[in-house]
Amino acid sequence: MYRWDFSPVIANGDLLLAGLANTLALTGVALAGGIPVGLGLALARLSGSRFLSAPAGVVIEVFRATPPLVQLFWFYFGLPIVLKVEMTPYLAAALTFTIQSGAFFAEIFRAGIVSVDRGQREAARAIGMTEAQAMRRIVLPQAVKRMFPAMMERSIELMKTTTLVATVSYADLLYQANELAQKTFRPLEVFTAAALMYLVSISLVSAIAALVERRMAMSGEMAR
Amino acid sequence: MTYRWDFAPILDNWQALAFGAIGTVRLFLVCLVLGLSLGLLVALMRRSRHGVLRWLAIGFIELFRNTPVLVQILWFYFALPMLAPVEISPFGAAILGISLNSAAYSAEIYRAGIQSIEPGQWEAARAIGMTGLQVLRRIVLPQALRRVLPALTNRGIEIFKMTTLASVVAYVELLQQGKLVASLNFNPLEVYTVIGALFFLLLYPLVRATYALERRLARSDA
Numbered sequence: 001m002y003r004w005d006f007s008p009v010i011a012n013g014d015l016l017l018a019g020l021a022n023t024l025a026l027t028g029v030a031l032a033g034g035i036p037v038g039l040g041l042a043l044a045r046l047s048g049s050r051f052l053s054a055p056a057g058v059v060i061e062v063f064r065a066t067p068p069l070v071q072l073f074w075f076y077f078g079l080p081i082v083l084k085v086e087m088t089p090y091l092a093a094a095l096t097f098t099i100q101s102g103a104f105f106a107e108i109f110r111a112g113i114v115s116v117d118r119g120q121r122e123a124a125r126a127i128g129m130t131e132a133q134a135m136r137r138i139v140l141p142q143a144v145k146r147m148f149p150a151m152m153e154r155s156i157e158l159m160k161t162t163t164l165v166a167t168v169s170y171a172d173l174l175y176q177a178n179e180l181a182q183k184t185f186r187p188l189e190v191f192t193a194a195a196l197m198y199l200v201s202i203s204l205v206s207a208i209a210a211l212v213e214r215r216m217a218m219s220g221e222m223a224r
Numbered sequence: 225m226t227y228r229w230d231f232a233p234i235l236d237n238w239q240a241l242a243f244g245a246i247g248t249v250r251l252f253l254v255c256l257v258l259g260l261s262l263g264l265l266v267a268l269m270r271r272s273r274h275g276v277l278r279w280l281a282i283g284f285i286e287l288f289r290n291t292p293v294l295v296q297i298l299w300f301y302f303a304l305p306m307l308a309p310v311e312i313s314p315f316g317a318a319i320l321g322i323s324l325n326s327a328a329y330s331a332e333i334y335r336a337g338i339q340s341i342e343p344g345q346w347e348a349a350r351a352i353g354m355t356g357l358q359v360l361r362r363i364v365l366p367q368a369l370r371r372v373l374p375a376l377t378n379r380g381i382e383i384f385k386m387t388t389l390a391s392v393v394a395y396v397e398l399l400q401q402g403k404l405v406a407s408l409n410f411n412p413l414e415v416y417t418v419i420g421a422l423f424f425l426l427l428y429p430l431v432r433a434t435y436a437l438e439r440r441l442a443r444s445d446a
Binding site for chain 2: 198
């Protein structure tokens with residue numbers, strides 16, 4: 001019978017916490033980049049102009065239909081050859097996850113924008129707003145409320161996807177766990193502890209999201 | 225100075241990549257079958273009248289949906305052998321991680337589908353003498369599965385993408401072979417471009433099929 005011993009994990013708890021902080025930082029950066037990129041892609045795809053919608057469509061489809069790990073390797077190992085830039089694991093990961101989550105956010109934005117009744121846009125235009133004003137003042141505020149559950153789900157997916165950066169040696173929670181497991185010869189305890197840390201932080205985020213969703217539903221803004 | 229792309233070394237190594245592609249497809253098929261069938265089982269447990277079964281299912285779903293699949297694969301590969309006196313291969317660890325993760329996700333899909341069938345149908349089928357299992361098999365599941373088919377094909381696409389994670393435990397699949405070819409020929413740009421393109425060519429038809437299914441279902445339900 002195996003005797004569990006968590007003391008080496010607790011003694012090195014600061015390493016895992018530093019990893020968790022890096023995981024959260026990377027998720028935050030990718031979210032901060034991915035949401036505007038997603039909105040831009042969605043607006044480009046919905047714009048009447050084919051020169052805008054076609055490239056946006058390609059970016060969205062390519063990043064949604066290829067594995068994120070292949071994308072990460074492409075940005076980390078491949079891109080520096082074309083661009084002649086020094087690529088760090090952090091930069092490669094931030095780029096990959098910004099564009100990748102942007103592609104997924106774009107489809108969420110698009111669904112949200114399309115769900116707002118056309119008549120509202122036409123009415124806004126009729127009282128003299130420009131297309132951009134109608135989008136900003138009338139359509140987007142309603143669309144964003146409807147998109148909220150899908151956005152939260154995607155953000156949680158993103159947080160889980162960031163574990164891939166461990167493969168290019170960025171010191172996120174999983175990478176730190178892997179290092180610690182080799183150092184302490186306690187893979188069972190270390191990986192279990194790391195899994196629990198992910199479980200707790202992700203459950204916490206989903207619980208908060210569920211709470212906000214219920215609030216919105218109560219105020220009737222999610223109706224339909 | 226612009227970079228000169230050279231795909232010749234990749235063509236010379238096509239056998240290595242083909243070997244990897246076979247590994248990818250093999251892992252995908254095993255995980256697809258295991259993940260989607262286990263998912264149905266978990267969904268049924270989740271709806272069971274027995275508290276223990278129900279809570280086991282809920283615990284399983286929450287655990288596997290709220291942790292990253294890469295952590296699960298590494299846990300099965302490095303941690304599980306400490307608990308059980310088993311030698312676990314990269315293939316085995318990848319199957320366990322990806323199948324169980326997909327089971328948890330698809331369980332929620334099946335549950336949504338089953339719940340979308342009005343209770344009246346259950347009651348009617350029971351009233352004419354069917355057992356619970358018969359109602360499920362003859363009345364509820366055929367309709368529920370049709371409704372959740374787009375969500376299930378989406379899951380299939382996700383499983384296909386997830387197979388690349390097996391490269392982390394050195395299972396021989398497409399990305400792993402790509403790493404090998406790239407490190408031998410110093411051509412990561414071409415190799416990862418080709419691998420990305422291969423995945424896209426394989427997956428995009430599935431994505432289009434999912435869109436088409438969604439549209440058809442939306443029309444027939446309306």
